[in-house]
Amino acid sequence: MRKLGGFLLLAFSVLLCAMPAMSHHSFAAEFDGHKLITYTGILTKLDWGNPHGFFYLDVKDESGNVTKWAFEIASPNILRRSDEATRTYFLANMGKPISTTACPAKNGIPRAATQYVKFADGRIAPMGPKTYMGDLDSEQILRNLK
Numbered sequence: 001m002r003k004l005g006g007f008l009l010l011a012f013s014v015l016l017c018a019m020p021a022m023s024h025h026s027f028a029a030e031f032d033g034h035k036l037i038t039y040t041g042i043l044t045k046l047d048w049g050n051p052h053g054f055f056y057l058d059v060k061d062e063s064g065n066v067t068k069w070a071f072e073i074a075s076p077n078i079l080r081r082s083d084e085a086t087r088t089y090f091l092a093n094m095g096k097p098i099s100t101t102a103c104p105a106k107n108g109i110p111r112a113a114t115q116y117v118k119f120a121d122g123r124i125a126p127m128g129p130k131t132y133m134g135d136l137d138s139e140q141i142l143r144n145l146k
Contacts, residue, residue, distance in 0.1 A: 031103040031113045033133040038144050039069060039112070040099040046090045050075045055090060055117075057098065059110075069110040071102055073117075074128025082126055089119050096120040101141050103132055118145040 027033065041057030053073045058066045073079065079086040098119050102112035114127040124145055132141070 027131050032106050033103050033131055035104055036101050036132045036134055037104055038101050043093050043098050048076055048087055067110050071100055071112055071114045073114050078128055093119050099145055101144055
């Protein structure tokens with residue numbers, strides 16, 4: 001019995017030490033906050049979850065090749081505080097072209113952290129706290145979407 005208790009204590013301690021490895025990521029570690037790119041593509045999917053949501057666009061490059069991009073957005077709780085209908089806007093735009101300004105992933109994979117989204121009806125919505133650290137101000141960023 002004593003050996004079992006010791007083993008359980010050891011197992012619990014190892015699991016407890018592993019918890020920091022499952023913690024939230026750093027924006028600066030994953031995304032280039034000094035670059036802000038406007039992407040336009042067909043909205044194909046929405047993952048509405050915590051700690052971040054994602055939406056997915058099929059983006060065509062200059063050669064006509066389509067790449068599936070994942071765009072990170074704030075948590076549903078934060079987005080609802082800004083506008084309760086944000087999820088509804090995404091769902092209403094499935095299969096339609098939308099544009100987004102986003103900071104690309106540092107490692108070159110097709111993933112980016114979104115600042116704003118322009119839906120097919122022209123509505124522009126913020127997608128969470130400002131993370132872009134470049135020279136453009138909010139007004140210039142929004143002008144890029146229009």
